[in-house]
Amino acid sequence: MAALIWAAKPWWLRLRSMLVSFVIVLLSHIALVMVPRLFPSLSLSAMLPIAGFLMYSTYALAGWLRRILGIPASAPAMVTGHVLFLWAVHITVIREVIPNLLDASLNMECLLLLFGVYRFVSGDPGLVSIESTSSGPLVFPEPIGIELSCSQALAQTDSSTVDLPNTSSLHILRVRCCYCCKRSVKGFDHHCPAFGNCIGQKNHQLFMVLIMFFIITEGTYTICSNQFIKVSSGAHEVKFERIFSGDLVISTLLFSSLQVLWQVPFLSWHIYCICYNIKTEEWVNWQKYPEFQVTEPQKDSRFTVTRFVNPYNMGILSNIKEYLRPKFSC
Structure with missing residues (x-):
């Protein structure tokens, strides 16, 4: 890229x-x-x-x-x-x-x-194109075709169109937008300014x-x-x-x-x-991504609090294995 x-x-x-x-x-x-x-x-x-x-x-x-x-x-x-x-x-x-x-x-x-x-x-780094249909979840075609702009990806990865409990949907949500390159990258960690490319x-x-x-x-x-x-x-x-x-x-x-x-x-x-199977972008901006948020009511109060949870953490050994042999479910 x-x-x-x-x-x-x-x-x-x-x-x-x-x-x-x-x-x-x-x-x-x-x-x-x-x-x-x-x-x-x-x-x-x-x-x-x-x-x-x-x-x-x-x-x-x-x-x-x-x-x-x-x-x-x-x-x-x-x-x-x-x-x-x-x-x-x-x-x-x-x-x-x-x-x-x-x-x-x-x-x-x-x-x-x-x-x-x-x-x-x-x-x-893992550029993707995303196809969206009204009747189903987002689909990542193989082989990867035309690159997708960040504005299109944000519009298509709206949380209302994704079934969060589904494991493959969670993987779909890990396509993030790099606002430096204006492209969508699967497994996006951060944009490295020293190398001028996304991770x-x-x-x-x-x-x-x-x-x-x-x-x-x-x-x-x-x-x-x-x-x-x-x-x-x-x-x-x-x-x-x-x-x-x-x-x-x-x-x-x-x-x-x-x-x-x-x-x-x-x-x-x-x-x-x-x-712990988390990306730098996800750690810094976890409040942007619904799958990292759990809303709980406060005791003796009608207010709620949102706390962080990592749905991708499967244990250290499993996380390392997934990193060494990455899979991207659709």
């Missing part, structure tokens, strides 16, 4: 967005290099909040300038740019002091990560693998950069080139650490959702 939208743009607009994204990546890493250069006596843990502030400030400033100039950026290109930047630092600086096996591992991880990002960005039934597993691979790759990079810092600090080099190389390695180490700090909780949240 994202690939189709992206391909529909003129080539020069796509090229401009990619160039803007790479410039933002370069500016963010230049800002991070200033942290070890200006605060050489601080420990890495003390540098982290400063690095985080600079990263946030750089992205905020870049976003403000883009809005003024009317130039969009490509989030997938930014992700790719960061991976390429770390990889370039490893190849040009770090690899000379680390074991060959560790060097080969990081190179392979970067290659697989870039391939995974490409597959995810260009893949189908749905067809790519949720790839998404989880990608997040885990990002953490593994950044962890490997952290080990390699720590090895470089240890060797360089023992060599007592004073040349400018060597000092700059050290600052570059430290700044990219800070970047990797900042990424892991949010990616680990993010991965943990999605593992939790898998174990």
Whole structure:
């Protein structure tokens, strides 16, 4: 889906967005290099909040300038740019002091990560077309045909036309609208701004693998950069080139650490959702979906209260099995 939208743009607009994204990546890493250069006596843990502030400030400033100039950026290109930047630092600086096996591992991880990002960005998250009849429930044709707009899907998935106690109807209700892409996606979890695509039934597993691979790759990079810092600090080099190389390695180490700090909780949240068979969109906006609502009267009062209930939770083992072998009933 994202690939189709992206391909529909003129080539020069796509090229401009990619160039803007790479410039933002370069500016963010230049800002991070200033942290070890200006605060050489601080420990890495003390540098982290400063690095985080600079990263946030750089992205905020870049976003403000883009809005003024009317130039969009490509989030997938930014992700790719960061991976390429770390990889370039490893190849040009770090690899000379680390074991060959560790060097080969990081190179392979970067290659697989870039391939995974490409597959995810260009893949189908689970777009559906929905047919509605006056005499029956909504029908999902196979194979999937024309994509459905969100306004049509909302009109057709009105709760009055669906028999909630029916299991297949509950699955039908799990077709959600992505208001970023204006499309309906089965198994919709959320729209990922970093990859510019929806997370749905067809790519949720790839998404989880990608997040885990990002953490593994950044962890490997952290080990390699720590090895470089240890060797360089023992060599007592004073040349400018060597000092700059050290600052570059430290700044990219800070970047990797900042990424892991949010990616680990993010991965943990999605593992939790898998174990309890609920999507991020459903958790955040459960009051929009009737199947998650149970209305109960309050004691000694004529008022009622609506509480959350998850009709899809079949137990952790069953939920994990359904995630690994997804089925979509009609």
